[in-house]
Amino acid sequence: MRERGLRRARRAAQDLGVDTITPDAQATEALPVVKTPKRARGIGRKRRRRLRPGDVLATATLGPRTRLVRAALSAVGIAIGIAALVALQGIPASQQAEFRAELDRQGANLIVIYPGHESADYNSPTIPLPDTAPAMIARIGPVESLLARRDLENVAVYRTDAIPLGQSGSIGAAIADGDPVGTLNVEMTEGRWFDQATRALPTAVLGQGAAERLGVGVGARVWIDNRWWAVIGVLGRLELAPEMDATAFLAPDYATQFYPDQPIASIYVSAAHGKADAVRRVMAATVNPANPRGAEITSLSDYYGAGAMIDQMFQTLSLGLGALALLIGGIGIANTMVVAVMERRGEVGLRRAMGARTGQIALQFVLEAAFIGLAGGIMGVALGAWATYLYTALGHMAFALPWWVVAAGPVISVVIGALAGLYPSLKAARLSPTVALRAI
Amino acid sequence: MTMTHLALRQVSKVYPTNPPLHALREVDLDIERGELVAVVGPSGSGKTTLLSLMGLLDTPTSGEVWIDGIEASGLSESERSRARSDLIGFVFQQFYLLGSLTARENVATGMLYQGLAPAERRARADAALERVGLAARASHRPGELSGGEQQRVAIARAIAGDPAVVFADEPTGALDQASGRLVLDCLRAANQTGATVVVITHDLGLAEMFDRQIHVLDGEVSG
Structure with missing residues (x-):
């Protein structure tokens, strides 16, 4: 069962008449150089193995699970950005909802x-x-x-x-x-x-x-x-x-x-x-x-337009602030990932020695960064929604949170996390196994 | 009938330092299938470089590396990765166990890139831990194990996937004598089940316990 593919390939190579090492080969005698065709070796790209989704997930969350506090602190950076974005969208939306409700009470029709x-x-x-x-x-x-x-x-x-x-x-x-x-x-x-x-x-x-x-x-x-x-x-x-x-x-x-x-x-x-x-x-x-x-x-419905215009200005400003906060959060994740890759060079080397491809190493760290981002995004949406609720509750206003903000928060944070993790991940993937193993 | 399992032909490795470092010089070497080999030599002699080349972790500057009938220089990086996962098991001096995983999970991780189903990985991990005498510690994390036990978990990880070759780089270097002996017993047991075992050590006394000793000195190989 073991090394099935390669053994099959070796037999196929022998069938094709290309060389394999024999007991007669002399140590000082160079063997004829006949390259074994990839097709015969059976290890061409078409046979590339992929990790199961569950394995990918388990591998990607291993780092954050092991270094929970650090991952949480990194996620907080993103969470603050997303929370700012959510609250700065939610509060004007609530104000607008309240404004419309008031207009309706006042006779918007x-x-x-x-x-x-x-x-x-x-x-x-x-x-x-x-x-x-x-x-x-x-x-x-x-x-x-x-x-x-x-x-x-x-x-x-x-x-x-x-x-x-x-x-x-x-x-x-x-x-x-x-x-x-x-x-x-x-x-x-x-x-x-x-x-x-x-x-x-x-x-x-x-x-x-x-x-x-x-x-x-x-x-x-x-x-x-x-x-x-x-x-x-x-x-x-x-x-x-x-x-x-x-x-x-x-x-x-x-x-x-x-x-x-x-x-x-x-x-x-x-x-x-x-x-x-x-x-x-x-x-x-x-x-x-x-x-x-x-x-x-x-x-009175004229005022809807005026309210919407004010909202637009407020939202533009809030998007700018939110983007800035997210940028800072992204840098936090990138920093965490750079440190993680440096600390875990031994693990990278081990995984390479165990047969991980460069792409699998890169994917592991990108997903890890994306996972931190996702956690931050979920925290941020919850935090932002809570802040909006608090604001509206204290002001006896109607609570409103645009659905797209709730949906976009985690998506944006995952993208930012993945982008932030891209460079460290590629760095990890490019590590030579021997260099990575020597690092410890 | 024996069959050459590993072969190096005129292999040289030069590191591009200033001045260039010739770690290996035109090395020719054959290791038969099922051999139990010790590679000995002082620090800096080129032992680890030799292991890296034979284990497909690195590529030679010149020459050919043959493993299990395949010449490695023709393999792409991806194919080399696959060859490592299918053919080779590694044991390192530092164990490289993942601290947050149990012994069983650590061993199962060794087969992660072989494409085996999780249930099969777990079953093989349990069997491998049984072989190294640590079945009772399968649920323990590395921090709860002694150094010798951790190294035996690492050996279980290396042999669980049933590799054709096991490379061990100073596997007893960080262990006391008793633990080292247990580790060697595990490697010997792996060899008896058919795996070719190549152990790198600078300890000549330890090397004498192996069927064959290969001496490395200043990048040249003898024995």
């Missing part, structure tokens, strides 16, 4: 349309929004609700007709048509919004600020432009449209007969979740098909 201006100059005359705009907007599929507001200029609101003119408490009046509850994500504090009946009667709904300043509620009457209006409802705090908080909304059908042709001051539109951008893209042409530039459209 809210789109507000104002009359546009004739030129880029903000003081230039405005272009009125067409009266057909609310109906047209309502036809956009993902639009869930809307509210159109027409401000009544120079119309003041008083608690009673006994209040002197001019002491209105800066409470404005407006005609609002649509659904403030669904659009502005607000509840009625008391009473209700206009229905088909009350919208044609002298009724009013007060914003929270207006109700507080007037000191009235449902059932009271308010004095507006020499008419009594019955208060039928009070809105909750209008966080998404604070400019309307101190406003008395008049029943649209009833009020229009006294204030016809009032221009639309603004239209609030609530789009289905995640559809704000899509709705916004078609909004200008829907609002004013004749002059799509005649409407100014804003939405």
Whole structure:
């Protein structure tokens, strides 16, 4: 069984008539030089043996297992780099997640349309929004609700007709048509919004600020432009449209007969979740098909872009810092491997004597370095994730860690480890067996 | 009928120092299959160089090295590695045992590059440890063994793969007399199972215990 291949080869060589050593050969007599063909020797490259994966793994982890503290310290270098990378990606991602959550709470799906201006100059005359705009907007599929507001200029609101003119408490009046509850994500504090009946009667709904300043509620009457209006409802705090908080909304059908042709001051539109951008893209042409530039459209989702831009800058910076930390970690591994190769020259010589090829020696040390890198990468991801979690927990923020960072951490560290181990590994592989064995 | 197992033909080895060091000079040598040979000579005489060349650890500056019917100069580095794993077992003065592995694992590692399955390596390792009388210490690490026992583990590692030739470089150099004798007994036992055993030593008294002595002096061989 032993040396099967070579013995077979020797027999084959004899069959081919090439020389083998015989007992008759004289010590001083040179044998005829006939090279045995590699094919006949049976030890050509095609028959190269490979180590089993389990053996490769066991051999590659032997060094770190034997010198655990040193390997761990080397891995810590990489771990710090990966942890920095993970945390510096995770923290902005968490901030972004928190920012988005806050925007959602604030009404990220809210789109507000104002009359546009004739030129880029903000003081230039405005272009009125067409009266057909609310109906047209309502036809956009993902639009869930809307509210159109027409401000009544120079119309003041008083608690009673006994209040002197001019002491209105800066409470404005407006005609609002649509659904403030669904659009502005607000509840009625008391009473209700206009229905088909009350919208044609002298009724009013007060914003929270207006109700507080007037000191009235449902059932009271308010004095507006020499008419009594019955208060039928009070809105909750209008966080998404604070400019309307101190406003008395008049029943649209009833009020229009006294204030016809009032221009639309603004239209609030609530789009289905995640559809704000899509709705916004078609909004200008829907609002004013004749002059799509005649409407100014804003939405809170604009801030997503601003947040993303800031994140991009932060991520670029963090990638730079992470790369620097990884470079330092890589140098640490390279240093460890150089020392390991110097210390283990005897082992290298022994393995060569036992039949290890140069490639197998190189692979052993490269994998060993990669293994240290992998350990560092896993430690780093755990450390970075923990740091991110700690940051978000202390700040009562949403925790978010990009999956690619978790996946990339160990991969990057393995590559860095292998690259760092390349030079020492090649150095080990190139050691002559005799030199390596003499080293001890 | 005996058969030449190892042969050197006009082998010279010159190290490129300044001035060049002629470690071996036109050496011709034949060792028969199954011989038990001692290579003796003072320090610096060229014994280890001779072992390195015969063991395919190094290449001669000129001449031919034949082992088991194959002329080594025609082999690539990879083929030389394979020849070492299949044909040759080495025992060194410093043992070169891996400290974190048990005796069994150390012996099994000796067959790592032969392509044997792990189970077979373990079985052969146990058998080899049995042959050197250390079956009971198979689970011990080198640090838990005496010097003589460590060297016997090294011999077990060298013979476990059933090599055709065992080269031992000063195997008793670091051992006391009793341990050295046990080590020699192990090598002798390996020889009796068919392996050609070549032992390098500077100890003439030890060399006399071998069937044949080859003397090396200033790079020249006699005997």
